[in-house]
Amino acid sequence: MIAAYAAGFSPSDPLSGLVVGDRPAPEPREHWSVVDVRAAALNHHDLWTLRGVGLRAEQLPMILGTDAAGVTADGREVVVHGVIGGASGHGVGPDEPRSLLSERYPGTLAEQVAVPTWNLVDKPAGLSFVEAACLPTAWLTAYRMLFTTGRATPGQRVLVQGAGGGLATAAVLLGAAAGLEMVVTGRDEARREHALRLGAAQAVEPGTRVAPVDLVLESVGKATWTHSVRSVRPGGTIALAGLTSGDPAPAELTKVFFQEISIVGTTMGSRDDLVHLLAFLARTGVRPLVDSTFPLTGARDGLARLADGAQFGKVVLEV
Template sequence: MLAATVARFSPDDPIAGLDVGDRPAPPAREHWTTVDVRAAALNHHDLWSLRGVGLRPEQLPMILGTDAAGVTADGREVVVHGVIGGPSGHGVGPDEPRSLLSERHPGTLAEQVAVPTWNLVDKPAALSFVEAACLPTAWLTAYRMLFTTGRATPGQRVLVQGAGGGLATAAVRLGAAAGLEMIVTSRDENRRAQALELGAASAVEPGARVPRVDVVLESVGRATWSHSVRSVRPGGTIVVAGATSGDATAAELTRIFFQEITVVGTTMGSRDDLVHLLAFLARTGVRPLVDSTFPLARAADGLSRLADGAQFGKIVLEV
């Protein structure tokens, strides 16, 4: 089968470590199901894997990808929940640590992917395969940050640090549809304008003064941390799901404890979160913003666009 793999680690030029070619089809395994992939979305996790983060040389070649939607052998249209193992242990046992597809098990950038049967969720007929493939990482994380961890409710104000990536665009669309006042930061004037078109109430330059917010969605880290801490209201919540600019050099603990700010981390989301997210989209008509699509054979072009940071929304490979 055709697959996009990490063939070698390339820290400075991740695309140089990519190979798109023939790989063995997934073997049959008890309690697992093989899915014929119809669409698979790209994530920065794929670029980190190509750089050698989270993988060991003896694991290569490793098929990339954490997100997919496709069809099982019996015709069931499904979305793949990409978190394997952990306390639930479905299909792998409770002693296997939690991981994402492409970390311990082959990923989704292939014609087929095998996952524990428990990890499959029915795809709503209202969503296309491309739209559904956008959901299991960025959109699931945004949903969990807003509603499960951040506990945002209609009428509250939410600050999203950064605009343009899959997480930010997902948060804006989900939040606006749920009656939240979404504020977005971006250095790029065009991205700020696009965020307003997606439903943001306002879009400002990083560090700009904003009305105190109830919840901050923080995935940038060092470059925006101080702004996040100073923008949240006393008693508010900062939800952290990444640090793309590195760890904050100062935690600003005095402000955090004096104003009783809650800081909570989250990664991805549960299978139940994915079920709820799919229902949310099916019932509201909200759809993922797709920046561009490429055939699987042109995975390098899609990953290059992601690496350049030129996208606004999700980049998806179609099989």
């Protein structure tokens, strides 16, 4: 089968280790299902893998990808939950450590992917395969940050650091639909204006002083951390899902404890979160913002767009 996979690592030139070519099709195994992939979204996780983060050389070659929507052998249209093992242990046993597809098991940037059958969730008829493929990482993380770990309720103010990426656009669309006042930061004026069109109440340059917010969605790290800590109200929450600009230094811990700020970490979301997210979209009509689509054989072009930071919304490969 055709797949996009990591054949080598390069911290400075991640795409140099990418190969799009033949890989063995997944073998059937008990309690697992093979999905014919129809669409697979790209994530920064794929670029980090190509840089050598989270994967060892002896694990290569490794098929990339954590997100997919497709069809099972019996014709069931599904969305793939990309978290394997951990607390559930379904299909892998209770001692299996938690991992994402493309870390211990081959990922979704391929014509087929094998996952525990428990990880499959029915795709709502109103969602296309491309739209559904956007959900299991960025959108699921945004949903969990807002409503599960962040416990946001209608009328609250939420600050999203960074406009344009899949996580940020998902948070704005979900939050606005749920009655939250969404404030977004972005370096690019066009992206800030786009965020306003998506439903953000305010879009400002990074570091701009804003009225205190109840919740901050932080995935940038060093470049925005001080602003996040200074923007959240006393007793408020910072939901942390990434550090794309590196670890913050200093960590502003004096203000954290003095203002009794809660900092909660989030990685992806549970299968139940994915079920609830799909129901949210089906009932509200909210749909993922798709920046661009490429064929599977054009994975290099899609990842290059992601690496350049040129996208607004999700970049998706169609099989």
